[in-house]
Amino acid sequence: MRAFCVPDASAGRGSDSTLRRQSQSFPKWNPNKANDFSTRHIPKVEFVVRSSKSITYQTLLVTQWRVSSFSDFSTPRKRNRSHCLPAGLTRDSSVASLSRTLPNLLRQPRMNTEANRPSGREPVIEFRHVSYQLNGRQELINDVSFAVQRGETLVLLGRSGAGKTTALKLINRLLEPTEGDVLVEGRSTIAWDPIALRRHIGYVIQEIGLFPHFTVERNIALVPRLEGWAEDRIALRVKELLEMVGLDARKFARRYPHELSGGQRQRVGVARALAADPPILLMDEPFGALDPLTRGEVQREFQALERRLRKTVVIVTHHVGESLVLGTRIGLVEAGKLAGIYSPKEFLESTEPVTAAYVAYLRMHEGIEGDE
């Protein structure tokens, strides 16, 4: 299966050794020009217009579901998705199926031509030349600038220790930038009251961090209770949220986190983050601890949810497939710097050594196992 999805797109990319050589020659940001605003390196930021974005997004899904129908991949894609979903495919890992359909994806006509046109709206989250140093010495984030528009899902992709999580924590002020400004809804996080800011932003972390001494119900109701909602409103909201993430409220509300499976806990974690309906959602390796099959399921559900709720989402992951499935844009983080921001399609098509390395990796590994 893998054999014929690999060659045509990776042709010309060369072997591993060429890749390494290329990435060494990748032009680096010039620190001497740091204060020169006219030439200052600002990572490429394109503003995605919502409508055109959702088309590509859909395309990604459609092709993803059309895994085994290789025979007709050159025919124009069907609008009706239900046609495309082969029976019995629902449990397939989305990552695995995605990588199998990569060539398919690359053949799609360019839908994203408006992608680089800036929109006039104010970004929900904006990094302005943000640096963060640990203990005033170790540079974890180095002059990063980007903006996230309302309703977007930005994925920060990068190696472990590249600074993705640090960037995320700068948004809800678990960390404060050493230099530069992080703006949330146009206001610097320093100017926000940290408690108000954090209640305004849903937060999901890899280890989920459900309170072990709280039932599922109390875990989800946490922020609404802190915000002083009326009890009957909370009860309704918990029920609604549990159903939204696909858990039976009658069955799960009274359980404790240790009585749940990993996937169920993850769902509760997402429900808890959404409880007070925050307009922004931050997720740090949200599906990291799950097996590939469950991960695929939860990802797909989250995707559907996200399209319905239209939150502004920032996801941190080191998982290439996940970023392609979930992201409307992908920000590549390398050693504390933003190497670039791409739409999923641009990411796959990009010939830059770093992105190419990721794509090559995706083809080589995630296609087989659906996970690292």
Added chain:
Amino acid sequence: MSLLEYFLRHQREIFQATVEHVWLVGVTMVLSVAIGVPLGVLVTRRPWLSKPILGGANIAETIPSLALFGFLLPVPWLGGRADRLAIAALTLYALLPIIRNTSAGIAGVDAAVREAARGMGMTEGQILFQVELPLSLSTVLAGVRVATVLTIGIATIAAAVGAGGLGEFIFRGLAMVNNQLILAGAIPAALLALGADFLLSVLERRLRPAR
């Protein structure tokens, strides 16, 4: 005269001494929890205070108990009454396990849970009272258990300064070289310690957060 007969004949005195003993220990535990738990929390909040606080408690622990009672004798308000003096000294002994277990319990709360709590916009106070303390309750209680057993033992020495309790029998028995008298103090004290240990360990297990 068998030991049992002796106990039966003096049951009223023994009972009274036991009540005194329990009272001494009880007041001591209330005081030391009231002081020790906040200090334990403080240690986790201001790490630079951990050395002086834990160090101080450690030093108190190393002073021989008989000597400690003697040291406290000249202290104005404390030296005035024997039970006050005894309770102050016993509290100093009971502090260390409570401070140490409180700070260890809070430090042992899953970092992810704390980060989630912070990330969701809980204030420091909310994190402490709704998350950290409930989750470290069983560890804190383990410290209280150790301290209680320790205090029940040391409280027998309080009789040396005239604070009463089961120690009375022991000191009198030692002076009169009367083993039955010594046992009349030692056996109830040992039973008290075992009983307290058992009850608190049951409570502790009940409060341990499920994993």
